[in-house]
Amino acid sequence: MPWILLLLCSLLSFQTQAVTVPAAAVAASSTQTGDASPAEPDLEEKKKAYSALADVLDNDKSRTELIDQLRKVAATPPPEPVPAIKPPEELSEEKTVLENVTDVSRHYGGVLAERFAQLHRNITGSPYKAFNQQTFFKALTHFTMLAASVFAFFWLIRLCMTTLWQRMGKWGRKKNRDRSSWFHLPLMIITAFIIDLLLLALTLFVGQIFSDMMNAGSRTIARQQGLFLNAFALIEFFKAVLRLIFCPRFPDLRPFPVSDQSAKYWSIRLSGLSSLIGYGILVAVPIISNQVNIQTGALTNVAIMLIITLWALYLIFHNKRNIQQSLIRLADRSMAFFSLFIRAFALIWHWLASAYFVVLFFFSLFDPGNSLKWMMGASVHSLAIIGIAAFISGMLSRWIAKTITLSPQVQRSYPELQKRLNSWISASLKMARILTVCVAVMLLLNAWSLFDMWAWLTNGAGEKTVDILIRIVLILFFSAVGWTLLASLIENRLASDIHGRPMPSARTRTLLTLFRNALAVVISTITIMILLSEIGVNIAPLLAGAGALGLAVSFGSQTLVKDIITGVFIQFENGMNTGDLVTIGPITGTVERMSIRSVGVRQDTGAYHIIPWSSITTFANFVRGIGSFVANYDVDRQEDVEKANRILKEAVAELMERQDIRMLVIGEPSFAGIVGLTNQAFTVRVSFTTQPLKQWTVRFALDGMVKKHFDAAGIRPPVQTVQVMQPGPDAAQALQASEAATGALPPANPTV
Incomplete structure (x- = not known):
């Protein structure tokens, strides 16, 4: 705020007397400041203003008068603002995509050029510091003693824990092979990692004690040793993560199926890279810059980062094919959900790794200390995010493969409830798995400062998105619960229970099935409309369009409406149901399917007919209540009537003694005696009342039994007779006259 001080000082003279500030001047100055801001004073003007203000404040009288003037100005009411007439602002032309890309390129290119210019100034223009050989070697001796002590202590305590780690790995692998519990091996791996971190913390504590003993009372040496301890903590933590992943010395604690040779290869090289980066950038460069000069430190930083980058790029592209094949084999053994991500990562992993080290190279050139800490922190956060997300997704995938089994009583009462619950739970877990991946991606972008997730969640867009997602989840949840409850109640009515409740009638089953289908359509439509409204879609035009479309369809589909209404009334009258034997017009068959528009009938020939409800005027149903038939048997007229009836x-009577036939007959058979008489035979009749659709079974059995008894008793069926009339004398004379009139007939066998 230097220009404010300059403005205050301009109100005062450089003498010790105060100058009165008129109100008009204040108003004028306030009016002018609304139009244009004062110019930024230069350095000399600022110095003069500071000196004048110091002189005023140094004198008691002038200071008091200045305070009174300021309070008077503060108490003066501001003038009424005068509206200014401004010309309309010109609309700015929208830039094309190419122009936007050009602007962004220029911006970041300028920033990069500025950073390189700053690096050049650090190398060439920094003040030169004379090299003190005695101080340098003294600090180097104490630094080396501390480093050797810390490394020796850390190696010794890790060596003491070797036996424990071996036993932990063997015990976890044994439990995993026995499949007694799946979490023993992951628990041992995590415990080993925690022990490794505790040993690192103990080493840092001991190293701090060593540093207090070996700094020779020099702040410079203590600072250098502090740099080493900080770098040691950061690098060894990263190495602990590498040991957690590869675990070259203890294969039983290795969480991934990596061979011993590959584990040692990558563990050694990645540890070497991390040591060179950490101790070179965080320790060597600051010490050289302090003990030798800044130019040498900057050149050392450039050389170290160049070596690291080239070595890393060589390792990446030298092992590109092997790692890609290993990732593909891992994808083949993984679940389908993880296989997709692993295969995608196998195709681009080398580019991601190359970009990582190139970015680290440039960041380390411009800001060696902070850039490495930021990159290491982002890397650790990324590994933690990926690990946690993979663990959660793996657990969700395992739960998706499992199913809920209800008790037999519940399954009998609600046949589809178990299947429906499993489908809803599976869909919910899949949605949770997708949400986990989305959150993990956002956290990864946030870890690398490419996206501010927390700011996005706290501003309008993020809050609105989260609110919409929560509303959508609640709508789907309540829709699923409502559909499950209503559908289960309907299915309960369609099934018998354990207390012997009989199965519902075919009419009830048909009506409940139609109602369940209609309920599904209604709930789905309402849910979709509410979801569209929640995501911001205006459903008023959709509803209006649906109404207009419904009106147009109603005029064009009168037959369809007639089919639906006729079918509903036929069902309410219990006209036919699935499985009934019916005759509709010329078609007789079994009802196989009934929809809201038509009925499907299967004939005994196998032909399937779809008959619209509106085309049915009359029909016959053979399974309503009872079945009956009348059996007529013709006997020769010469037989004894009493004998035939007996x-x-x-x-x-013999037929009724058969249990399989008797249970199909309702009541007793009815004998009518002689019901017909002709010249050749008389007819005896018996009638039966049976269960629905069982009349043919009884009739066929009766025919066989009657034939058996009639044959045994010698009762003959009627015989068809033909009477042949012999011609008389008149007929012979007439025949001769006709032959004479027409000529003699040719012989039967003419001869030549």
């Missing part, structure tokens, strides 16, 4: 009753 043999027929005997045949019926």
Whole structure:
């Protein structure tokens, strides 16, 4: 705020007397400041203003008068603002995509050029510091003693824990092979990692004690040793993560299926890279810059980062094919959900790794200390995010493969409830898995400062998005619960229970099935409309369009409406149901399917007919209540009537003794005696009342039994007779006259 001080000082003279500030001047100055801001004073003007203000404040009288003037100005009411007439602002032309890309390129190119210019000034223009050989070697001796002590202590305590780590790995692998519990091996791996971190913390504590003993009372040496301890903590933590992943010395604690040779290869090289980066950038460069000069430190930083980058790029592209094949094999053994991500990563992993080290190279050139800490922190955060997300997704995938099993009583009462619950739970877990991946991606972008997730969540867009997602989840949840409850109640009515409740009638089953289908359509439509409204879609035009479309369809589909109404009334009248034997017009068959528009009938020939409800005027149903048939048997006219009736009753009596036939017959058979008489035969009749659709079974059995008894009793069926008339004398004379009139007939076998 230097220009404010300059403005205050301009109100005062450089003498010790105060100058009165008129109100008009204040108003004028306030009016002018609304139009244009004062110019930024230069350095000399600022110095003069500071000196004048110091002189005023140094004198008691002038200071008091200045305070009074300021309070008077503060108490003066501001003038009424005068509206200024401004010309309309010209609309700025929208830039094309190419122009936007050019602007962004220029901006970041300028920033990069400025950073390189700053690096050049650090190398060439920094003040030169004389090299003190005695101080340098003294600091180097104490630094080396501390480093050797810390490394020796860390190596010794890790060596003491070797046996424990071996036993932990063997015990976890044994439990995993026995499949007694799946979490023993992951628990041992995590415990080993925690022990490794505790040993690192103990080493840092001991190293701090060593530093207090070996700094020779020099702040410079203590600072250098502090740099080493900080770098040691950062690098060894990263190495602990590498040991967690590869674990070259203890294969039983290795979480991934990596061979011993590959584990040692990558562990050694990545540890070497991390040591060179950490101790070179965080320790060597600051010490050289302090003990030798800044130019040498900057050149050392450039050389170290160049070596690291080239070595890393060589390792990446030298092992590109092997790692890609290993990732593809891992994808083949993984779940389908993870296989997709692993295969995608196998195609681009080398580019991501190359970009990582190139970015680290440039960042380390411009800001060696902070850039490495930021990159290491972002890397650790990324590994933690990926690990946690993979663990959560793996757990969700395992739960997706499992199913809920309800008790037999519940399954009997609600046949589809178990299947429906499993489908809803599976869909919910899949959505949770997708949400986990989305959150992990956002956290990864946030870790690399490419996206500010927390700011996005706290501003309008993020809050609105989260609110919409929560609303959508609640709508889907309540829709699923409502559909499950209503559908389960309907299915309960469609099934018998354990207490012996009979199965519902075919009419009830048909109506409940139609109602369930209609309920599904209604709930789905309402849910979709509410979801569209929640995501910001205006559903008023959709509803209006649906109404207009419904009106147009109603005029064009009168037959469809007639089909629906006729079908509903036929069902309410219990006209037919699935499985009934019916005759509709010329078609007789079994009802196989009933929809809201038509009925499907299968004939005994196998032909399937779809008959619209509106085309049915009359129909016959053979399964309503009872079945019956009348059996007529013709007997030769010469047989004894009493005998024929008696043999027929005997045949019926023997038939009724059969248990499989008797249970199909309702009541007793009815004998009518002689019901017909001709010149050749008389007819005896017996009638039966049976269960629905069982009349043919009883009739066929009766026919066989009657034939058996009639044959045994010698009762003959009627015989068809033909009477042949012999011609008389008149007929012979007439025949001769006709032959004479027409000529003689040719011989039967003419001869030549």
